[in-house]
Amino acid sequence: MAGIDKRIAVLVSWSKTGDRKQRTKPGRDAFLARFEREVDPEGVLPVEERRRRAELAKRAYMLRLAKRSAQVRKKG
Template identity: 45%
Template sequence: MTPAQRTMRASLAAHTRWAVEPDREKALQPARDGLLARFERQVDPDGVLPPAERARRAESARKAFYRSMQLKSSRARAARRGASGTA
């Protein structure tokens, strides 16, 4: 299977799943909880911070993570523009 075919297959599976899901919010809650726990472990691996401080730091770690993804995406788009010769 080519990479494009794998992408199409994955997209088909995702659309099929979400077409029958009655409550997306509830279905995605475990993923959101897991991601938050990841950032909390990152900023407080020993679990010694007060909950409010841990949450504040985890939110900053989450924002930093998404900003780094934005930067990588921006650089990739710029590289593609440069490679294609268009601005």
């Protein structure tokens, strides 16, 4: 029963959110920061180059996830 209550609370919360993009910005920023640290652990690259490489690393990560998902669905 707790699971359904949590889902209800989440939906109510999102229904009261005016700017969904702003609400999720901290999480998206933290996720991208992970890839920025991966591609430039010493922090020596210019900001724009680090961001560009981080976006590419994130895309590769997402493609690996999609590939694994497809493989699991194919087996299932």
